[in-house]
Structures are given as structure tokens and as C-alpha cells.
Amino acid sequence: MTMAVDPIMMTLVQKRLDHISRYMGWAMTRTAQSPIFSESHDFSCFLSNARGDALSVADGLPIHTGGGDFAVRAVLRDYGGDLHDGDVFLLSDPYEAGGNHLPDWTIIRPIIVDDRFLGFASNRAHQSDIGGGAAGTYNAAATEIFHEGIRLPVLRLFERGRVREDLWRLLLLNSRTADLLDGDLAAMVGSTRTGRDRVVALAREYGLSETEGVFSAILDHAQTLMKEMIRTIPEGVYYGEDVSDTDCFESMDVPVRVTLTVKNEHLHVDFSGSAPQIRGFKNSSIANTSSAVFLAVMSFFNGRVPQNQGAMRQMTIEAPPGTVVNALPPAPMTMNTVHPTSEIVHAVWRALATAIPLEGYAGWGKTCYCISSGRKDDGRTYVMYHWNGSSGAGAVRGRDGFPAAGQLCTLGGMNLPNVETYEQIYPVKIHRSEMRKDSGGAGEFRGGTGLEYSASTYQPAEYSFRSEGSRKPTGYGIIGGEPGVKGTIAVTPLDGGDAVALPQYGIMQLGSARVDVSSPGGGGFGDPLRRDPLAVQRDVVDEIVSPEMARDVYGVVLSSNLLAVDLLATEALRQELLGVRCPTP
Known part of the structure; x- marks a missing residue:
């Protein structure tokens, strides 16, 4: 930091930036076309400085934003000397462009004030469909990234305020839900314009040099607080592990192993010993793994450190290339924001819990639901996420786990869709969506419950199954707490036929059918x-x-x-x- 900054001013600016991030999210929610955004909030907005360091990630899902700096730095790498007011960039590729996985498209807009480059306003959002081998982008049969949809390097989507119409048309041609993508992409662009305008107003209010100084102070402050938090962990070496039981095609152990070294106010997170990359689409990019580690550590410190890049300065990550946590091309990756993210977070939490047992987190139940897609009466493709079958969260000391909190990678930040809205826009009738009795792991503090969910789809549809939590309990208990129960999923034809034999992961074409999900529960904390x-x-x-x-x-x-x-x-x-x-x- 090159200048002294009034701590009150620093706090006010941090709050302003956080509010701007939230405002960007409100603009996105109100203007996006897809229910995945307007109902479920599967997107994230963040602001960065001129070096690409995240300053505020106040609105969104933690798995999106913890690695957002990889994407912004890809823009700086490719266009750092050629940025103009009105430019807007788009990217997704996890190998080439710092993406998490292909469905998460990131819109990045430079913030330029009076010809001075100040930073970026960004929105990362999971698209309804980007082509590939399965509608809805989750192709459980994928064995390489080319099976998963269009790959986007860093692209200049707007140049000095003018949209590249040819590129826009190319993007729409590669989506089964082009009508939704057209509006969703415009909403993303508009949300970053909202963020840009408000940061410009902030900079003109305080002055450009002063604003840059405050940005540096914000990052330094987070680094200082992170040092204080690390000092609460006894210096030493701690181990954690979590295991998937499938590579999406056959049963096998796929462990994620972590060695956490705490020394000199620094955390070194080493994934050596983790499984080699697998055939299926549960391989992680380095950006996604970094984001998962950030999620695990920041949640363990329970919001006591601002969520920005300053906190990451006190952590280093070692993820050997060719492993499930840092796969090499052309490994498929679409499932990675959920798995192996859950395994990464659980492994880090387990390691931290061996250092400070009473501060430990019980495990979350893993996924057990499906996606269905088909044609509406007007011929348009729909993609429906059966997120009302979400799993329960793990308990912590002093609080029961949250019920039906969604996937661990969201930390409860993704909303369960409104049942009545879904019945209006999809050919579906939802019969049941209620808490599952006796599903949360028993403990002094009980694990969060899963859900009992039942829905009928009255037209033929393609189903993509993701049932990581169906074979064994996955929401582990700690300090004497018991694990949450495992999940189940069944599909029964509406014509009265027998229930369909389902894969743990897979794609199936089925006629009109009823889906029944009993989702997993979270683990308990302490002796019941x-x-x-x-x-x-x-x-x-x-x-x-x-x-x-x-x-x-x-x-x-x-x-x-x-x-x-x-x-x-x-x-x-x-x-x-x-x-x-x-x-x-």
C-alpha cells in the first residue's frame, strides 16, 4: 500500500462495492430469461481492480467467484494493451480462458474512467444450454471436453460499445435454447454495465488516485485479517480426505486427498496423492479447484475475513497436473463445480477439523436428482433442473444444518425454484416437495434434512442423472455426530410400467414419467x-x-x-x- 487510507473510508468503499455487486445481481435477476437465473440465482457478480484481483464478490455462488481472477487475468493476458471504454469480453473455457467449466460463461467489462483503467465488472452465469451431447449441458456420457458444448476462449463481444453481431449469432446457433440465451446474455451484459456505471460514479466522487489507494487498502486489510485467522490454527500438518465412488461409468474409489500445512501465518494446501483424472466429467480445472479451496477456508472462518483476493495471498495451492483436481486436456469437466468440488471442500474441512475440532463442519449430503429436457408444444426446447430434490447441509457447533440447502458449492446461495412457477413454464406437475423425516444426521446439533420430492412430466423427455449421494451416506458426522442418510431416486412410467433401472450418472430417453427423489441429509455435530x-x-x-x-x-x-x-x-x-x-x- 503506497498511501495511508482512512479506515472509515476504506470500510465505506468496501460496503459500496458490495452493494454494487448486489445491485448487479438484482439487475440480472429481473431481466434474465431463464428460470435458472430469475428463479434459482445460478450466477455471480464480482468487481476487480486493474490487476484482476477480486475486490467484492458480494452477490452470487462462492464456487463461481473464488476463481474469478483466473478469468479476468485471461482477459488481461490477451487484451491487456487493447482495452477501451465500451468493450465487453466473453469466455468459458477451463483450459484456455480461466473458466470453471464450459456452461459458466463469464462476461467481463473493463471500467475506464476519464481514459484511466480502474478495473472490471464481471458476471459469471451458468447457461441453460451450450450445445454438446445432451440438452442442458450436463452430458454424463462425455469422455472428453469436446462432447460438452462450445468452448469459448477470451472473445471481444462488444467493441467500443458496438456488439459483434456475427459472434452473437454464432453463440445462439450453438444453443438448443437460443431464445433464452439471447435474453440471458443481454441481461449479463446489462448487469456489468450497471456495475461499471456505479464504480465510475464512486471513483469520480472520491477521485481516481484515492479510489485506487482504497482498492489496495481493501486487499491489504483482508490479508491482515486472514493472517489473524490463520494464527488461530496451531502450526502443524493436517490431513483430510473425501472419496467419490464412481468415475461416472463404473464403481471405483476416486479420492481427493489434502495435506494442509500451517506455518508462519500461511496455509499451504497440497493435493498430492489425489486420484488421477477420470474418464467421466467430474474433473476439476485449476481455477475451479482454487475456488473450492477458497470456499472451504473462507466458510471455515465463518465470514470473519472479507471475501476478496487479499485473503488468498496467505494461501498457496499445489494441485498436481493430471489429477482429478487439475486435469489435463481433453478431460471432460462439466460436473466439476459440484463434484469434485464437494470432495475438495470436505477434504479441506476434515483437515481443518483435525486442527480445531470444535470449529469443524459436518458434511453436506451430495447430489441425488436429475435434469429433464424436451420440446414444448410450440417446438422450443426446455431444460428443467429438479433442484427441489436438494440435499441437507451439515451441522456446526451451536447450529443445526440447513434443510434442503442445495449443492455444497453454493453454500445455500442458490434458491429452490418456486413450484407454481415451474408448473407454469414446464410440462410438469409437482406432487410433493417437503422435508424428509429422519434424514438429517443425529447429533447434539442435527444435520439438515433432505427433501421428499415427486414430479410428473407429461411428455417424452431426456433425463440426465447425477446421483452421487445414492449409494452411501455422504454427509459425514463429526465429534460423535452421525451421518445423514443416503438418497434415492426412482423414475416410473406414467403408463403403469415398472420403475426404470437408473444409472448413477447417465442420459436416458424416457416417455412420460414420474420422478421420485428422497435426497440425502447433512451430518450431525456432537453426541445425539x-x-x-x-x-x-x-x-x-x-x-x-x-x-x-x-x-x-x-x-x-x-x-x-x-x-x-x-x-x-x-x-x-x-x-x-x-x-x-x-x-x-
């Missing part, structure tokens, strides 16, 4: 026999926990009408259960 009996009684009344589980696992005896706890009987039962668990020698 230490849970407040009144909290157990409340869960029973809310039909989150059954009376049988309350008695047999939590050791809580309820009255016949379930509205009261028999405290004396509960104490006696808990002593009995403790005796069974730890018999006297």
Missing part, C-alpha cells in the same frame, strides 16, 4: 444424547424426526400426544443408552 430434549420434541412435532428416532437415537421420551418431554424417563433412558454404548468393564 447431548441434544436438548426440547429441541428433539420440536423436531418430532415438526415431523423432521420420528418418535422412534427420538427415543432410540436421542434418548428422549415424549408424552403420548408428543407435546411434552418426560424428563425423568429421558434421563434414565439416556443413562441406559450410554451404558449400552460404553459398557462397564
Whole structure:
């Protein structure tokens, strides 16, 4: 930092930037065409300085933004000496352009104030369809990235304010949902214009040199706070591991192993020993792996450090090329923002929990749902994500896990779609979407519940299955907490035929059918026999926990009408259960 900055001014500017990021998100939500954006919020907005360092990632999903600097630096690499007011850049490729995976398109707009380059306003958003071997971009049969859709290097989409119409048409031609993409891409561009205009106003209010100085101070401040947080971890070497049980084609262990070294206020995250890259589409780019590590560490520190690139200065990542966490081309990658992201985050959390056990996080239930796509009556293609089958989150000390929180990579930031809206825009009837009883891992603090979800699609459709959490419990418990239950998914033809034998990952063409999902639960934290009996009684009344589980696992005896706890009987039962668990020698 080259100049002294008033800490009050620094705080005010940070809050302004965060508000601008959120405002960009509001503009996107209100103008985008696809429900994936307007309903579910599967996009992220962020602001960067002139070097590409993220200053604010206040609006969006953490897996999108933690590696956003890779994309911005790709623009600087290819066009750093040729940036103009009104330029807008587009990219997606994970090998060439710093992308997470191909469906996440990133719009990046330079912010230029009075001919002075100040930074970038960016929006990364998951497109409804980008071509490839399956509608909706998730081609579970892919064995190389060319099967997954159009690959975008850094492209200048707007030049000095004028759109390149030929490039725009090329993009629309490579999507099955061109009508949606046309509006969604315009919404992305518009959101970055909103961000650019407000940052320009901020810079003119404070002065360009002063604004640049505050940007530097914001990053330095985050670095200082990160050092303070790292000092709370005892210096040493810690290990963590999480394992997938499939390469998308056959059963096999695909471990993600991490060695976390804490020394001199620095974290070194080493993935040596992780599985080689796999045949299926669950390989991670280095940008995605970096984002997953950022997500894991920042969430462990529970929001006590600003989420910007300054915090990343105190971390280094070693991800050997050719492994599942840093795959080499042409490995497919579309699933990587979910898996192996979940395995990366779980492995880092497990390592950190060995260092500070009481601060540890229980695991989230992994995915168990599908995507369906087909033709509407007017001939247009639709793509529907059955996100109402989301899994539960893990518990932490002092708080139960969130119910149906979505995929771990979102940390609960993605919204479950509105059922009535889905029934209006898709040929579907949703029969059920409710919390799944006894699914959250038992603990002093209970794991989040999964969902019971049922929906009928009344036309033939293509289904893409992603059932990582269907074979075994995946939301692990900690400090004596139990794992959440595994998930199930079934598809039954509406003509009365037998249920279809489903792959864990795969693409199937089916007639009109009903999908039934029981999604996995999150892990519990702490001994279930230490849970407040009144909290157990409340869960029973809310039909989150059954009376049988309350008695047999939590050791809580309820009255016949379930509205009261028999405290004396509960104490006696808990002593009995403790005796069974730890018999006297």
C-alpha cells in the first residue's frame, strides 16, 4: 500500500462495492430469461481492480467467484494493451480462458474512467444450454471436453460499445435454447454495465488516485485479517480426505486427498496423492479447484475475513497436473463445480477439523436428482433442473444444518425454484416437495434434512442423472455426530410400467414419467444424547424426526400426544443408552 487510507473510508468503499455487486445481481435477476437465473440465482457478480484481483464478490455462488481472477487475468493476458471504454469480453473455457467449466460463461467489462483503467465488472452465469451431447449441458456420457458444448476462449463481444453481431449469432446457433440465451446474455451484459456505471460514479466522487489507494487498502486489510485467522490454527500438518465412488461409468474409489500445512501465518494446501483424472466429467480445472479451496477456508472462518483476493495471498495451492483436481486436456469437466468440488471442500474441512475440532463442519449430503429436457408444444426446447430434490447441509457447533440447502458449492446461495412457477413454464406437475423425516444426521446439533420430492412430466423427455449421494451416506458426522442418510431416486412410467433401472450418472430417453427423489441429509455435530430434549420434541412435532428416532437415537421420551418431554424417563433412558454404548468393564 503506497498511501495511508482512512479506515472509515476504506470500510465505506468496501460496503459500496458490495452493494454494487448486489445491485448487479438484482439487475440480472429481473431481466434474465431463464428460470435458472430469475428463479434459482445460478450466477455471480464480482468487481476487480486493474490487476484482476477480486475486490467484492458480494452477490452470487462462492464456487463461481473464488476463481474469478483466473478469468479476468485471461482477459488481461490477451487484451491487456487493447482495452477501451465500451468493450465487453466473453469466455468459458477451463483450459484456455480461466473458466470453471464450459456452461459458466463469464462476461467481463473493463471500467475506464476519464481514459484511466480502474478495473472490471464481471458476471459469471451458468447457461441453460451450450450445445454438446445432451440438452442442458450436463452430458454424463462425455469422455472428453469436446462432447460438452462450445468452448469459448477470451472473445471481444462488444467493441467500443458496438456488439459483434456475427459472434452473437454464432453463440445462439450453438444453443438448443437460443431464445433464452439471447435474453440471458443481454441481461449479463446489462448487469456489468450497471456495475461499471456505479464504480465510475464512486471513483469520480472520491477521485481516481484515492479510489485506487482504497482498492489496495481493501486487499491489504483482508490479508491482515486472514493472517489473524490463520494464527488461530496451531502450526502443524493436517490431513483430510473425501472419496467419490464412481468415475461416472463404473464403481471405483476416486479420492481427493489434502495435506494442509500451517506455518508462519500461511496455509499451504497440497493435493498430492489425489486420484488421477477420470474418464467421466467430474474433473476439476485449476481455477475451479482454487475456488473450492477458497470456499472451504473462507466458510471455515465463518465470514470473519472479507471475501476478496487479499485473503488468498496467505494461501498457496499445489494441485498436481493430471489429477482429478487439475486435469489435463481433453478431460471432460462439466460436473466439476459440484463434484469434485464437494470432495475438495470436505477434504479441506476434515483437515481443518483435525486442527480445531470444535470449529469443524459436518458434511453436506451430495447430489441425488436429475435434469429433464424436451420440446414444448410450440417446438422450443426446455431444460428443467429438479433442484427441489436438494440435499441437507451439515451441522456446526451451536447450529443445526440447513434443510434442503442445495449443492455444497453454493453454500445455500442458490434458491429452490418456486413450484407454481415451474408448473407454469414446464410440462410438469409437482406432487410433493417437503422435508424428509429422519434424514438429517443425529447429533447434539442435527444435520439438515433432505427433501421428499415427486414430479410428473407429461411428455417424452431426456433425463440426465447425477446421483452421487445414492449409494452411501455422504454427509459425514463429526465429534460423535452421525451421518445423514443416503438418497434415492426412482423414475416410473406414467403408463403403469415398472420403475426404470437408473444409472448413477447417465442420459436416458424416457416417455412420460414420474420422478421420485428422497435426497440425502447433512451430518450431525456432537453426541445425539447431548441434544436438548426440547429441541428433539420440536423436531418430532415438526415431523423432521420420528418418535422412534427420538427415543432410540436421542434418548428422549415424549408424552403420548408428543407435546411434552418426560424428563425423568429421558434421563434414565439416556443413562441406559450410554451404558449400552460404553459398557462397564
